[in-house]
Amino acid sequence: MGKPFGLAVKALVSDGQGRCLLIRRSAKCRNFQGKWDLPGGKADKGEDFVSTLDREVAEETGLRVSIEGVAGAAEYEMPAVRVAILFMEVRATSGQVKLSDEHDAFQWVPLADLTKMDLSDQVRPFLEKYTKSA
Amino acid sequence: MGKPFGLAVKALVSDGQGRCLLIRRSAKCRNFQGKWDLPGGKADKGEDFVSTLDREVAEETGLRVSIEGVAGAAEYEMPAVRVAILFMEVRATSGQVKLSDEHDAFQWVPLADLTKMDLSDQVRPFLEKYTKSA
Numbered sequence: 001m002g003k004p005f006g007l008a009v010k011a012l013v014s015d016g017q018g019r020c021l022l023i024r025r026s027a028k029c030r031n032f033q034g035k036w037d038l039p040g041g042k043a044d045k046g047e048d049f050v051s052t053l054d055r056e057v058a059e060e061t062g063l064r065v066s067i068e069g070v071a072g073a074a075e076y077e078m079p080a081v082r083v084a085i086l087f088m089e090v091r092a093t094s095g096q097v098k099l100s101d102e103h104d105a106f107q108w109v110p111l112a113d114l115t116k117m118d119l120s121d122q123v124r125p126f127l128e129k130y131t132k133s134a
Numbered sequence: 135m136g137k138p139f140g141l142a143v144k145a146l147v148s149d150g151q152g153r154c155l156l157i158r159r160s161a162k163c164r165n166f167q168g169k170w171d172l173p174g175g176k177a178d179k180g181e182d183f184v185s186t187l188d189r190e191v192a193e194e195t196g197l198r199v200s201i202e203g204v205a206g207a208a209e210y211e212m213p214a215v216r217v218a219i220l221f222m223e224v225r226a227t228s229g230q231v232k233l234s235d236e237h238d239a240f241q242w243v244p245l246a247d248l249t250k251m252d253l254s255d256q257v258r259p260f261l262e263k264y265t266k267s268a
Contacts, residue, residue: 002200002202005184007182007183046180046182048177048180049141050139067136067139067216068136069216070208071207073206073220084222086218086220087207
């Protein structure tokens with residue numbers, strides 16, 4: 001039967017000039033400290049995925065975004081659950097990047113350079129496939 | 135800003151012998167009549183994606199399934215909305231296939247033959263990629 005499955009949504013935030021926003025996980029995070037990540041997170045109970053996306057991106061980056069399209073999906077296994085991660089392409093529509101205490105740096109990275117960064121295991125396999133086919 | 139986005143979940147139901155379940159859309163369907171499809175459908179408001187998957191597969195095929203993993207995601211544009219489709223690999227755990235009146239035939243199809251079928255536009259682009267990489 002396997003572990004229960006949850007849903008997470010991650011955002012490929014574009015600046016409209018071929019660069020994507022990465023944020024670095026701070027010492028306050030429970031895992032992947034110091035790794036570069038995409039904004040996003042788990043869906044709350046009863047929350048639709050667009051609300052999850054808007055909420056997590058706003059909490060973690062201060063940006064408002066509009067959805068451009070679906071980038072793909074991946075799976076990540078944690079000790080107690082498995083997570084289906086839906087990756088969405090979004091465009092920043094307003095705001096300056098303002099991090100929460102869960103992240104301590106941000107960087108706009110050209111698509112071709114994304115996988116040169118020290119990425120979190122939750123996003124690396126997907127970004128390797130995505131940037132190859134993009 | 136674009137049209138609003140909804141979530142749908144589609145199941146690649148495996149029989150454990152390398153074959154995947156396709157069901158044919160009947161004349162009762164509003165669109166894609168006569169086309170072969172994967173079981174699945176739209177998430178109800180407040181419904182998590184695993185419940186959507188279980189409910190739609192049970193309604194459309196009579197089968198109980200367990201989730202094996204994430205197959206990928208795609209996007210489909212309809213007149214009023216865009217739909218993010220999450221494709222999940224599942225295994226049938228019990229039941230005989232029993233169709234609702236939305237479908238009039240079913241077939242267990244080897245993965246390599248899936249794209250030879252007359253597929254619905256909602257699943258064809260994804261299945262072409264998926265069967266190439268599988």
